[in-house]
Every structure is written in structure tokens, then in C-alpha cells.
Amino acid sequence: MVQFLKFVGATLVGLFLFCLIGIFILMGISSSFSSSEKPDVEENSVLMLNLSRPLAERSTEDPFEGLNLPLNNTPAKLGLLEVVQSIRNAKNDKKIKGIYINTEGVSSGYAALKEIRDALVDFKKSNKFIYAYGEYYTEGAYYLSSVADKIYLNPIGLVEFNGLYSEVPFIKGVLEKLEVKPEIFRVGEFKSAIEPLMLDKMSEANRLQVTSYLNAIYDVYLKDISASRKIDVAKLRQISDSMLVRKPEDAITHQLITNIGYEDEILEILRKDLKVDKKEKIKFITVNTYYKSIESKYYKNKIAVLFAEGDINSGKSTDESIGSETIVNELRKLRKDDKVKAIVLRINSPGGSALASDVMWREIMLTRKEKPVIASMSNVAASGGYYMAMACDTIVAQENTITGSIGIFGVLFNAENLLKNKIGVTTDRVTTGKYSDIGNPVRSMTPQERQIIQENVERGYETFTTKAAQGRKMSVENLKKIASGRVWSGSQAKENGLVDVIGGLDVAIEIAAKRAKVTEYQPKYYPVQQDFFSKLSGKSKEEALIKEQLGEETYLYYKTLQKIKNLQGVQARLPFDLVIR
Structure with a gap:
């Protein structure tokens, strides 16, 4: 009888939990449907620009956000596309009186x-206000906020204005x-x-290139702040180099x-400006x-914007990776769509698989024979990311x-020694030929095997540089002078002929429309994003939990070790995690 009651109790608990989860899901579905409805913008509104969430090329939706449910472990990403388009639209929207930056x-x-x-x-050309408030301004936060008419700092806060740095973990x-x-x-x-696999610090060549592009990026940073704050660049550099800002009063x-x-206090000023009680x-x-x-506005003509963000691999794309299969399929569909007059390939990638990069290069080349393809570079489009871009008619990048x-x-x-000396496992093998098990991870390579793989890598480099020279309309000899794996800032790349135009996504879309000879058009964004139910049990949830437990800094090292698993074979990519702070 006791055993029977246990079974009944367990069944009732299970049913209760099932119903509870079902209610949560129904709440999510309801929220999803309501969020798809077009919201009304009230008169006298202020656009809130809060960048506390991760910034991606496009936003991700989560109907459970704000419900404090156990399912909601992943913060929805804020999309660069949505942020920029909202600011541009708010400029001429009479209901929006200004912008508040947190x-x-x-x-x-x-x-x-x-x-x-x-x-x-x-936006400021509209004569509407921009106010900013921060308890602590990082270099990036201040870069944005320096545009504002009023910049408030908490009395015990701090402005980080002491230069940028880039750090590489060595393993x-x-x-x-x-x-x-x-x-x-x-x-x-x-x-x-x-280098992180073979050295314990930067090589001189790497230090030279990082110093060069980091300073080029900082030059843009200081130039932009100088224009907004009306302070000479030389003065800003002095403030930064000597770290003269050490307390709010500074x-x-x-x-x-x-x-x-x-x-x-700043909200009180905002109330007065808006005449709000x-x-x-x-x-x-x-x-x-x-x-x-x-x-x-609806127009028959479309300019397709195809987003490619993350490491490059074969197979299908995810929120954090570029899959050659996905990009190829999208390009084929867009190529056949008569309404699509041109394509903008929006790239944010440090590279990855050389094979996958070349597969996409080929499809871009086929596509540009039928309609214009313009590359728009975001934060990074290097190595395999540049491999994609070099196939396009025109390459657009930001200075930084x-x-x-x-x-x-x-x-x-x-x-071999890990298995043998650490856990006591040894292996033996039988082969049908001298190179049957080339690349076997549990034995040392022979000099002949090393030569075979090195020759393969060198062939890949020749292919890369030859195609890059073809795309940039320069000789292979001149291309190689700026190649050798060297990283450049956008402004440096423009000077070297690797980039055509300085600008953002809007500039790339305008160029695409001009090439297609259309004046009335509608941008359409691809690939079509998955709904949240398709992602509910996806890897992004797991990654978010790990990041939450480890913290931002430790998570970067975790990601570095994870990426080692994907480095097998020939790669066209940047260092593991090139982070500028």
C-alpha cells in the first residue's frame, strides 16, 4: 500500500510539473503573438538606448524574457541592425523627442x-536631445556617450579613458x-x-601588427570624440596617456x-524638458x-542583405557560426529571385575552415555574374571572412x-604521451600503406608526412593569394606584400587596396542599389531567423549558463580551449579571441 501511494504521489507531482511547464510555454506563445503585433508609439516618447545585452548583427527574440522563468537563461541579443534603424527612424519621428543612453x-x-x-x-541634426548617464563609463561606453548633449556620471563613478589594449591567452x-x-x-x-599553441608570448611580427592596427583603431576613437567634445586630438591623447581622469571631478x-x-537628477532634467509632471x-x-x-514602404525591387556572423565551418549556420551550406543555399535562392536586384553580404567573422571559405567564395563568384554582390564588413572580416569578401564587386568597411x-x-x-603517461593507454596499428594513418593523433608524424601537409598548406596559401589578387585587381606579387597573414584596420586596408569604400551597412546598401540601377527598393534580410521554439533546447542556452557561472573574463579562456577542438585541418582564421579593451 505504501509503495502504491508513492507511485500515485510521484505521478501527481509529475502531472503538476507538466502542467506548470505547459503554462509557462503557453505564456511564451501568448507573449510571442502579442509581441508580433505592431506597438503604438505614444506622443512625447524617449528612445531608450540600453546596450547592457550582448550586441549581435541582428536581435534574437525570447518571449519568456521578463517573465523570470527557469527556461529563461539566455539574454536576448540586441541587434545592431535594429539599433541603427531605430535611431535613423527616430530622427524624423515627431513622437520621439530625444534619446536616453544607459x-x-x-x-x-x-x-x-x-x-x-x-x-x-x-540624429542630432534633428535638434533633438541625446542624454547619457553612467555609473561607470568603459572606453566603449564613453565612445558612444561622447555624442550626447548632457553626459552625467555618478558621483562615485569613473570614466575609463586610458587607452586600448589587446590581450592574447597562450596555452x-x-x-x-x-x-x-x-x-x-x-x-x-x-x-x-x-602562436598560443607554440609560444608563451607574442612574436615580434605579431607584436608589430597588433601595435599597428590597435593604434589605427585608437586614432579613429580619438578623432571621433574630438569632433563631438571639441577637444584637440593631441589633448585627448595626453589625457589618455597620462591617465589624467582618475575621479569624477577630473x-x-x-x-x-x-x-x-x-x-x-538627470531624469528630473529630462522631465522638465519633456514638460512631464x-x-x-x-x-x-x-x-x-x-x-x-x-x-x-513596400517596393517590388529588393536589396537582399545576407548576414554571415561567427566562425566559418562546413554545414549549417547557427547564431554564432557561419555554415557554408547555409550561405550557399541562400545565395542560390537569391540569385534566382527576380525581385532581388542586388545582394549585400554582411560579414562579421574572424574566419575558420579554409575549405568552407572557398566553397562560399565560389558561390559568390557565380552570383555576381548575374547581379551585384557588395561586401559590408562589421567588427571583423579577416582571413576566411576576407576570403568571402574578396569575391564581391565592392568591399565596404568601417575605419576601425x-x-x-x-x-x-x-x-x-x-x-600519444597524454594517453600513455597520464592514463596508461597505448595503441598499436596495422596499415595497408605508408601513409594510411597520416594525421593519426596518437603517434608522432614522420618528416615525410610533415612535408606532405606543409605542401598542402602552401598550396592553399597560393590559392588564397591568387584569388585575392584577382578580386582586388592587382598582381599576386603586390598582393603578397600586404598578405602573409597580416591583420589591418579598415583604414589601413583601404590604403592598401584591400577595401574600396569606408562606411557602414547603409552605405553598402546604397552602393548595391546604384549598381543594380534601382532608385526605389526595399531591403530584405536573410537568412530568415529561426523562431525561439526551434532554439529553446539549443546550445546557446548551455553556453549562456556556462558564461553566467564562469564570468566574462574566465569564459574567454574557456572558449579558447573549446576552439582548439575545431582547429583540426587547414584553417583561414584570426587568433583565437582577438579582444580589444
């Missing part, structure tokens, strides 16, 4: 931040302790992606901010909500985009 947690590449910043600069010591030997093959003095002294105060709420509207309210890195490498790992 700078908490800004984390993005500088090319994406520049695209937002340029939209904010254009040679880890591999040595594990007794794992990397077998490395590369072409190009500057191809530094494999930021006032050096005119980096306008006021020291709490958020309620203290008892009333300020009508803030978020970017995602406002974007849904934007009415897009990271690009170039024309070179390839190969890595194989020998784990």
Missing part, C-alpha cells in the same frame, strides 16, 4: 559601436603539462593564430562629461519595441574594422 555593460567591437555612433551624430604551458604536442603548419610571417575638468550627478512616468520606449513600430589576415595554417595534435 551605458551599463556596453560590450561590442568598435566598428559596430561606430555604426551606432554615426547614427547618433546624424603552450597547458599543452606541455598535458603532454599534448601540436603539429603546426603555416604560411605567412604574421599568421599568428597558432572628467569635468578635462571636459569629457558635462555633469556629476545621480540618475534621478513628477507624478507621471517618462514615456521610454526600448529599441526592440520601437523597431517593431517602424513602417517600411579588423580585416586582412590573408594566410592559412594547419594544426594536428599528438596525444
Whole structure:
């Protein structure tokens, strides 16, 4: 009888949990349907620009967001596309009186931040206000906020204005302790992606290139802030190099901010400007909500924008990777669509598989025979990312985009001693030929095998440089002078002939329309995004949980180790995680 009651109790608990989860899902579905309805924008509204969420090329929807449910472990991503389009539309929207920037947690590449910043600069031509408040301004947060008419800093806050740095984690010591030997093959003095496996610090060649492009990116940073704050670049550089801003009062002294105060104080000023009574709420509207309210004109002619974001692999794309199969299929569909007059390939990628990159290169070449294909580079379009871009008719990049890195490498790992000495496993084999098990991860390679793979890598480099020279209309000899795996900023790449035009996505779309000879057109975005139910049990949830547990800094090292697993074979990619802070 007791056993029977246990079974009954367990069944009732199971049914209760099933019903509870069902209610959560129904709430999500209801929220999903309601969120698809076009929201109304109230009179006297203020566009709230909150960049505390991860910034991606396009936003991701999560109907469970804000419901505090156990299913909701992944913060929905804020889309660069939605942010920029919302700012541009708000400029002429009479219901939007201004923009309020909350700078908490800004984390993005500088090319994406520049695209937002340029939209904010254009917004100011409407004579509407932009106010910013921060408890702590990182370099990136201040870069955006420096546009504002009023910049408030918390009385015990801080403005980080002491220059940029780029740090690379080296794991040679880890591999040595594990007794794992990397077998490395590369072409190009500057191809530094494999350095973390073989060195414990930067090579001189890598230090030279990082110093060069990091300073080029910082030059853009200072130039833009100089224009907004009306402070000479030389003065800003002095403030930065000497770290003269060490407390809020210093930021006032050096005119980096306008006021020291709490958020309620700047909100009080906002109320007065909007003529809102203290008892009333300020009508803030978020970017995602406002974007849904934007009415897009219908035109028969379409300019397709195909997004490619993440590491490059064979197979299908995900939110964080570019799959050659997905991109190829999308290009074929767009090529056959008579309504699509031109294509903008929006690239945000450090590269990846050389094979997958070449597969996409071929499809782009086939597509441009029938309609214009324009490359638009975001934060980074290097190595395999540049491989995609070089097939396009025109390449557009921001001044502070990271690009170039024309070179390839190969890595194989020998784990023989790891298995033998750490866990006591040995292996033996029988082969039908001398090279039957070439690349076997549990034995050392012979000199002949190394030569075979090195020759393969060198052939890949010749293919890469030859096709790059063809795309850029220069001799292979001249192309190789700026190749060798060297990374460039967008402005440097423009000077070297690797980029045609400086600008953002809007510029690329305009060029595409002009090439297609259409004056009335509608941008359409591809691939069509998956609904949240398709992603509900996806890897992104798992990754978000790991990131939450490890924290931002430790998570970067975790990702570095994870990427080692994907480095087998020939690669065209940047160093593991090129992060600029």
C-alpha cells in the first residue's frame, strides 16, 4: 500500500510539473503573438538606448524574457541592425523627442559601436536631445556617450579613458603539462593564430601588427570624440596617456562629461524638458519595441542583405557560426529571385575552415555574374571572412574594422604521451600503406608526412593569394606584400587596396542599389531567423549558463580551449579571441 501511494504521489507531482511547464510555454506563445503585433508609439516618447545585452548583427527574440522563468537563461541579443534603424527612424519621428543612453555593460567591437555612433551624430541634426548617464563609463561606453548633449556620471563613478589594449591567452604551458604536442603548419610571417599553441608570448611580427592596427583603431576613437567634445586630438591623447581622469571631478575638468550627478537628477532634467509632471512616468520606449513600430514602404525591387556572423565551418549556420551550406543555399535562392536586384553580404567573422571559405567564395563568384554582390564588413572580416569578401564587386568597411589576415595554417595534435603517461593507454596499428594513418593523433608524424601537409598548406596559401589578387585587381606579387597573414584596420586596408569604400551597412546598401540601377527598393534580410521554439533546447542556452557561472573574463579562456577542438585541418582564421579593451 505504501509503495502504491508513492507511485500515485510521484505521478501527481509529475502531472503538476507538466502542467506548470505547459503554462509557462503557453505564456511564451501568448507573449510571442502579442509581441508580433505592431506597438503604438505614444506622443512625447524617449528612445531608450540600453546596450547592457550582448550586441549581435541582428536581435534574437525570447518571449519568456521578463517573465523570470527557469527556461529563461539566455539574454536576448540586441541587434545592431535594429539599433541603427531605430535611431535613423527616430530622427524624423515627431513622437520621439530625444534619446536616453544607459551605458551599463556596453560590450561590442568598435566598428559596430561606430555604426551606432554615426547614427547618433546624424540624429542630432534633428535638434533633438541625446542624454547619457553612467555609473561607470568603459572606453566603449564613453565612445558612444561622447555624442550626447548632457553626459552625467555618478558621483562615485569613473570614466575609463586610458587607452586600448589587446590581450592574447597562450596555452603552450597547458599543452606541455598535458603532454599534448601540436603539429603546426603555416604560411605567412604574421599568421599568428597558432602562436598560443607554440609560444608563451607574442612574436615580434605579431607584436608589430597588433601595435599597428590597435593604434589605427585608437586614432579613429580619438578623432571621433574630438569632433563631438571639441577637444584637440593631441589633448585627448595626453589625457589618455597620462591617465589624467582618475575621479569624477577630473572628467569635468578635462571636459569629457558635462555633469556629476545621480540618475534621478538627470531624469528630473529630462522631465522638465519633456514638460512631464513628477507624478507621471517618462514615456521610454526600448529599441526592440520601437523597431517593431517602424513602417517600411513596400517596393517590388529588393536589396537582399545576407548576414554571415561567427566562425566559418562546413554545414549549417547557427547564431554564432557561419555554415557554408547555409550561405550557399541562400545565395542560390537569391540569385534566382527576380525581385532581388542586388545582394549585400554582411560579414562579421574572424574566419575558420579554409575549405568552407572557398566553397562560399565560389558561390559568390557565380552570383555576381548575374547581379551585384557588395561586401559590408562589421567588427571583423579577416582571413576566411576576407576570403568571402574578396569575391564581391565592392568591399565596404568601417575605419576601425579588423580585416586582412590573408594566410592559412594547419594544426594536428599528438596525444600519444597524454594517453600513455597520464592514463596508461597505448595503441598499436596495422596499415595497408605508408601513409594510411597520416594525421593519426596518437603517434608522432614522420618528416615525410610533415612535408606532405606543409605542401598542402602552401598550396592553399597560393590559392588564397591568387584569388585575392584577382578580386582586388592587382598582381599576386603586390598582393603578397600586404598578405602573409597580416591583420589591418579598415583604414589601413583601404590604403592598401584591400577595401574600396569606408562606411557602414547603409552605405553598402546604397552602393548595391546604384549598381543594380534601382532608385526605389526595399531591403530584405536573410537568412530568415529561426523562431525561439526551434532554439529553446539549443546550445546557446548551455553556453549562456556556462558564461553566467564562469564570468566574462574566465569564459574567454574557456572558449579558447573549446576552439582548439575545431582547429583540426587547414584553417583561414584570426587568433583565437582577438579582444580589444
